[in-house]
Amino acid sequence: MASKATSSLPRSVAAHAILISYTVLALFPVILIIFNSFKTRKAIFRSPLSLPDAESFSLIGYRTVLEQGDFFGYFQNSLIVTVVTLLLVLLFGAMAAFALSEYRFRGNTLMGLYLALGIMIPIRLGTVAILQIMVGAGLVNTLTALILVYTAQGLPLAIFILSEFMRSVSDDLKNAGRIDGLSEYTIFFRLVLPLVRPAMATVAVFTMIPIWNDLWFPLILAPAEETKTVTLGAQVFIGQFVTNWNAVLSALSLAILPILVLYVIFSRQLIRGITSGAVK
Amino acid sequence: MSTISLKSVRKSFGKTEVIHGIDVEVADGEFIVIVGPSGCGKSTVLRMVAGLETVTGGDIAIDGNRVNDLEPMERNIAMVFQNYALYPHMSVFDNMAYGLKIAGMPKAEIAERVQTAAKMLQLEEYLTRKPRQLSGGQRQRVAMGRAIVREPSAFLFDEPLSNLDAKLRVQMRLEIKQLQRSLGTTSLYVTHDQVEAMTLADRLIVMNAGVAEQIDTPMHVYEHPASIFVAGFIGSPSMNFLPAKIDTGRSTLSLESGANVSAEGLVLAAQSGREIIIGIRPEHLELASPDRADLTLHIAAVETLGADTLVHGSIAGAGVDGTKNASFAARLPGNARIAEGETLPLRIADGALHLFDRQSEKRIAEI
Numbered sequence: 160m161a162s163k164a165t166s167s168l169p170r171s172v173a174a175h176a177i178l179i180s181y182t183v184l185a186l187f188p189v190i191l192i193i194f195n196s197f198k199t200r201k202a203i204f205r206s207p208l209s210l211p212d213a214e215s216f217s218l219i220g221y222r223t224v225l226e227q228g229d230f231f232g233y234f235q236n237s238l239i240v241t242v243v244t245l246l247l248v249l250l251f252g253a254m255a256a257f258a259l260s261e262y263r264f265r266g267n268t269l270m271g272l273y274l275a276l277g278i279m280i281p282i283r284l285g286t287v288a289i290l291q292i293m294v295g296a297g298l299v300n301t302l303t304a305l306i307l308v309y310t311a312q313g314l315p316l317a318i319f320i321l322s323e324f325m326r327s328v329s330d331d332l333k334n335a336g337r338i339d340g341l342s343e344y345t346i347f348f349r350l351v352l353p354l355v356r357p358a359m360a361t362v363a364v365f366t367m368i369p370i371w372n373d374l375w376f377p378l379i380l381a382p383a384e385e386t387k388t389v390t391l392g393a394q395v396f397i398g399q400f401v402t403n404w405n406a407v408l409s410a411l412s413l414a415i416l417p418i419l420v421l422y423v424i425f426s427r428q429l430i431r432g433i434t435s436g437a438v439k
Numbered sequence: 440m441s442t443i444s445l446k447s448v449r450k451s452f453g454k455t456e457v458i459h460g461i462d463v464e465v466a467d468g469e470f471i472v473i474v475g476p477s478g479c480g481k482s483t484v485l486r487m488v489a490g491l492e493t494v495t496g497g498d499i500a501i502d503g504n505r506v507n508d509l510e511p512m513e514r515n516i517a518m519v520f521q522n523y524a525l526y527p528h529m530s531v532f533d534n535m536a537y538g539l540k541i542a543g544m545p546k547a548e549i550a551e552r553v554q555t556a557a558k559m560l561q562l563e564e565y566l567t568r569k570p571r572q573l574s575g576g577q578r579q580r581v582a583m584g585r586a587i588v589r590e591p592s593a594f595l596f597d598e599p600l601s602n603l604d605a606k607l608r609v610q611m612r613l614e615i616k617q618l619q620r621s622l623g624t625t626s627l628y629v630t631h632d633q634v635e636a637m638t639l640a641d642r643l644i645v646m647n648a649g650v651a652e653q654i655d656t657p658m659h660v661y662e663h664p665a666s667i668f669v670a671g672f673i674g675s676p677s678m679n680f681l682p683a684k685i686d687t688g689r690s691t692l693s694l695e696s697g698a699n700v701s702a703e704g705l706v707l708a709a710q711s712g713r714e715i716i717i718g719i720r721p722e723h724l725e726l727a728s729p730d731r732a733d734l735t736l737h738i739a740a741v742e743t744l745g746a747d748t749l750v751h752g753s754i755a756g757a758g759v760d761g762t763k764n765a766s767f768a769a770r771l772p773g774n775a776r777i778a779e780g781e782t783l784p785l786r787i788a789d790g791a792l793h794l795f796d797r798q799s800e801k802r803i804a805e806i
C-alpha cells in the first residue's frame with residue numbers, strides 16, 4: 160500500500176524529472192565519447208553530437224588502438240594493479256577495522272584517527288618523497304610500486320567505513336563464537352566478514368575507480384612501456400601538436416568496459432551496503 | 440556435572456568498581472538465578488564466569504579448578520544470549536554443530552548429538568533452515584540446542600527470554616526449567632524479570648549496585664527479604680513501606696499518621712523508641728470494618744484484573760521517600776466492589792509485617 164506522500168502525481172513527476180536530468184548530465188560525456196569513437200575524424204569535428212550513420216561510421220580509432228602499442232598489455236597492467244590493490248585494501252582494511260572496533264586497548268581512538276587521517280590528506284602531496292623511496296628501493300617502473308602506493312591510498316577510507324560497520328555486528332555473536340572455541344581469526348573470517356560483505360562491496364567500488372582512472376602515479380612511478388596502464392597508454396595518442404582523437408576516444412571507450420564489469424559484480428552488494436544503515 | 444564457586448569476585452572498569460565482591464557456591468545441578476534492576480552488574484558477573492570479561496579481584500572456580508585465566512572455551516561452559524546470537528549465514532544444523540566441528544569431533548558423533556538435541560527441542564524439521572526463517576521461540580531453541588550439544592559443565596543464560604512475547608516467554612520458561620531438570624546441568628541464569636527469577640530458581644541472587652543483597656531460596660527471599668531493596672524488588676505490586684517508631688513496651692508500632700499497629704507476635708530485638716520502617720506486602724492486606732482497621736487508604740486508582748483487584752492510593756502521614764502522603768497499594772479479591780475516590784479501611788494480616796532499620800535499610804531480625 161503506497162502512502163499518500165509517495166503516490167502524489169506532481170511529487171513523483173518532480174522527483175523523476177530531477178533524477179532523469181541528473182542521469183542525462185552524468186551520462187552525457189560518457190555517451191559522447193562512445194558515439195564519437197565510432198566516427199570518422201571529420202565527422203567528430205563537423206557534428207560531435209550526431210550519432211554515427213552509414214557515412215560517418217568508422218572503426219579506424221579501434222584499429223589504431225589495437226595495432227599501435229600493446230593495449231592488451233596495458234589492460235593487463237591496469238587489471239593486475241587494480242585487483243591486487245583491491246584485495247590488499249580489503250584484507251588489511253578489514254583487519255585493522257576489526258581490531259579498532261573489537262578490542263579495547265590504550266590509544267584505540269588515537270590509532271583510529273591516525274588511520275583515518277589519510278582521508279583528509281591527499282597522498283599526492285607526498286609524491287616527491289614517494290618517488291625518492293621507490294627509486295631507493297629500486298621499484299621504479301614496476302607494478303609493485305603502484306600497488307603499494309594505491310594500497311596506502313585506499314586504506315584510510317576502507318578502515319573508516321569498515322570499522323563503523325563492524326561495530327554494528329552484535330557482540331553477543333562474537334562472544335558466542337568465542338565460547339564455541341573459535342579463534343579470533345576464525346571469528347573475523349567466518350563470522351564478521353560475511354556480515355559486513357555489503358560494506359566491503361562499497362569500499363571495493365570506492366577504492367577501485369580512482370585507481371583505474373589514475374594518471375598521476377603511473378606517469379611518475381611506472382611510465383615504462385611494459386608497465387603502462389590503460390589511462391597512460393591512451394596518452395600516446397595525445398601529442399603536443401597532433402592528437403589522434405579517434406584513437407583517444409576508442410581507447411577510453413575500451414577502458415570503460417572492465418571497470419563496468421567489476422562494478423556490476425559489486426553493485427548488488429553496494430545498494431544493500433548504502434541502504435543497510437537506514438532501512439532495518 | 441559440576442560446581443561453580445565465586446570467592447569475593449570483583450570487577451573494575453578503570454578506576455570505577457562495578458562489582459564489589461560476590462561470594463557464592465553453586466552446587467552440582469543447581470539452578471541459580473541472578474536478578475536485579477538494569478545496571479546492577481548481574482550480566483557482568485555472568486560474563487566473568489563465561490570468561491568474556493576479565494576478573495579484577497577474587498577467584499572463580501568451576502569444578503574446583505580456578506578458571507580466572509582460562510579462555511571461554513577451556514572453561515567448558517555454554518552460554519545462551521538474549522538476542523540468540525545465532526550465526527546468521529549457517530543452517531540450524533551448522534549452528535549447533537559448529538563448536539563441535541571446531542573442537543575436532545568426528546562427524547558421525549556430531550550428527551548424533553545434534554539429532555538428539557534437535558529431537559529434545561522439537562527442531563528436527565528445521566535443521567536445514569537459516570535462522571532468519573525461524574520464529575523467535577524457535578531461534579531461542581536453536582540457541583539452547585547449541586548449548587546442549589556441547590554437554591558442558593554449566594549453562595549460562597543471559598536474559599534469554601527478554602526478546603520473546605509474553606505468552607511465549609511463559610512457555611519457554613517452563614521448557615527451560617524442564618530441560619535443566621532432565622539434564623541436571625548446573626545453571627546460572629540472569630534476568631531482570633522477578634517472575635522468571637521466582638519460578639526458575641533453586642536459589643536466587645538478588646543484586647543491587649554491584650552487591651549481592653541476598654542469596655537464598657525464592658520463598659525465603661519473599662518471606663524474609665534481607666533489605667528494603669530486596670523487599671521492594673521481589674513481589675508485584677512491590678511492598679509498601681511506612682516510617683514507624685517502636686512504642687514503649689514494644690507491643691505496638693506508631694505510624695506517622697498517628698495510628699498504631701499491633702506488634703504482637705513480633706518479638707522485637709530492637710529497643711523501644713527506635714525509628715524503623717515497616718513493610719507490608721499488598722497481598723497481606725484485607726478489608727476490615729473501620730473499628731478493626733489498622734490503616735485507612737485513600738483510593739486513587741483501581742485496577743481490576745479478574746482474579747484480583749489492585750487498589751492504589753495513599754495513607755495519611757509522610758512516606759519513606761519524604762512525600763507528604765505515603766503511596767500505598769493493596770491486592771484484594773477480584774469480587775471486591777471498590778470505587779475510586781473512596782476511603783478503604785484495611786487490616787494487616789497476622790505475621791505479615793516486615794521491619795527494617797531506617798539507617799541501614801537492613802532487616803531487623805526476629806528472635
